[in-house]
Amino acid sequence: MRLVRYKSNEGHPEYGCVEGSDVYRVSGDPLVKVERKEKVGTLDLVSLLAPCRPNKILAIAINFPGIDGYSSMMNEPLVFLKSSTSVCGPGEAVINPFPALPWWGEAELAVVIKKPLKNILENQVREGILGFTIGNDVTVENVDHRDHHLARSKCPDQFCPIGPWIDTDFDPSDCLIEAIQNGEVIRRARSSAQVWQWPKIVSWLSTWITLEPWDVILTGNPPDTVGMHFVQHGDIYTARVEGLGELTNQFFVKGRSGMEDSLEGQYVVGPSRRKDSR
Secondary structure (H helix, E strand, C coil): CEEEEEECCCCCEEEEEEECCEEEEEEEECCCEEEEEEEEEECCCCCEECCCCCCCEEEEECCCCCCCCCHHHCCCCEEEEECHHHEECCCEEEEECCCCCCEECCEEEEEEECCCECCCCHHHHHHHEEEEEEEECCEECCHHHCCCCCHHHHCCCCCEEEEEEEECCCCCCCCEEEEEECCEEEEEEEHHHCCCCHHHHHHHHCCCCCECCCCEEECCCCCECCCCCCCCCCCEEEEEECCCEEEEEEEEECCCCCHHHHHCCCECCCCCCCCCCC
């Protein structure tokens, strides 16, 4: 099932599911069992929100060979956190609050947790997750050459688009992950090339931090194909995972001329321009 959150006609979030190009309302608890109800529209007309609102987002850095040149020498994953307020949905504007600093996107396969997990064995991880979605680990350069994995670089509002849905049946074992900036593929790798595979990541994280329902784990950014690409004001950025879908957002710099005219609300890519109900 492809589970979504969408904005109802009354303006509040509802859970639904996607079949083909159609969106249906669902009843029940998405973490347990849902039942498909009436059709609410098609994907080109329904305003999709972020498919979940996680308590925390854990992210794995340097998880592909060729990233920074030393991924194969690490004894354990490099982990950082993103704020819950950094989450936004497909089509929403991403705004850099630090106009003087360069920034970039990172297309990633993301795991969504289904139930509390603590010290879970690697071979039992699948039963503890709800499914998979796509994430964009937006990052801005830090001041004074500080580590860009720190909060100032990773945690601004809208700096973690996720979506467009959570696929509960997806097999991520060997899928192509791509980042596309203004139509050009700038990052690409297969998930099978990751240094730390998602079951090991989830199991290892659970040994020292309790994973909770709806938590999201970003599993790593593919290496560049054409050298480092910073995003510019107005750029369109798509994170694509083969067999899972695409997540597209437009990037803006706070205070830049024309930003207000471009936005007219949060949704700038996709069917709706209405503000997110989160």
